[in-house]
Amino acid sequence: MPVSLLLHLDQPPEFGSLAFSLDLRPISRQGGKQKKRELINAIRDVTRGVKYLLSGDVQIEIEWLVHEKERYETNDSPDIDNILKPIIDALCGPDGLLIDDCQLQAVTSAWIDWTSTDHLLNFSIKFMPDEWVRKEDLVFVHLGDDLYFPMQGNMPPQFGAQLLNSVQKMIALKGELEA
Numbered sequence: 001m002p003v004s005l006l007l008h009l010d011q012p013p014e015f016g017s018l019a020f021s022l023d024l025r026p027i028s029r030q031g032g033k034q035k036k037r038e039l040i041n042a043i044r045d046v047t048r049g050v051k052y053l054l055s056g057d058v059q060i061e062i063e064w065l066v067h068e069k070e071r072y073e074t075n076d077s078p079d080i081d082n083i084l085k086p087i088i089d090a091l092c093g094p095d096g097l098l099i100d101d102c103q104l105q106a107v108t109s110a111w112i113d114w115t116s117t118d119h120l121l122n123f124s125i126k127f128m129p130d131e132w133v134r135k136e137d138l139v140f141v142h143l144g145d146d147l148y149f150p151m152q153g154n155m156p157p158q159f160g161a162q163l164l165n166s167v168q169k170m171i172a173l174k175g176e177l178e179a
Contacts, residue, residue: 010051016129018097020046025119026064026083036086043090047097053138054098055150056131057105062087063122065114080109087121094135097125099150143171
């Protein structure tokens with residue numbers, strides 16, 4: 001299903017931008033569960049093979065190429081704002097590219113008139129090049145409330161303990177500074 005793929009599978013591109021395209025019809029967030037599941041699976045079929053998750057803030061641009069006749073003259077096309085949630089859900093989690101949708105700093109979406117009767121979704125994701133973690137052996141340590149810290153589960157225990165201790169100190173210091 002991928003039309004073009006500029007995803008680096010082992011680590012993200014060093015210039016902080018990646019892109020891919022899918023010949024796929026988007027689904028509205030109000031669409032049926034089965035159709036949403038098919039869309040999510042189609043996107044994750046591409047992202048599942050990527051061996052990293054982006055861990056910092058990201059900006060996502062989604063272009064939907066669709067024939068204007070379908071957009072204007074039928075009820076078959078969802079509104080542009082309603083296609084975002086299923087797509088974003090597909091990009092998050094262990095089989096996606098993002099840890100969580102709270103990382104989204106900006107989302108841009110547009111539909112573009114295309115002469116073909118097929119559909120094409122173009123994705124462009126911008127990120128800080130050094131803000132990523134490997135999926136392999138990734139664990140999330142609960143730090144309280146809804147705060148989790150991603151870290152490699154295969155690191156020596158003494159290093160993991162030191163890392164968590166440092167993170168907890170930084171969180172405590174942040175709280176003191178805010179007070």
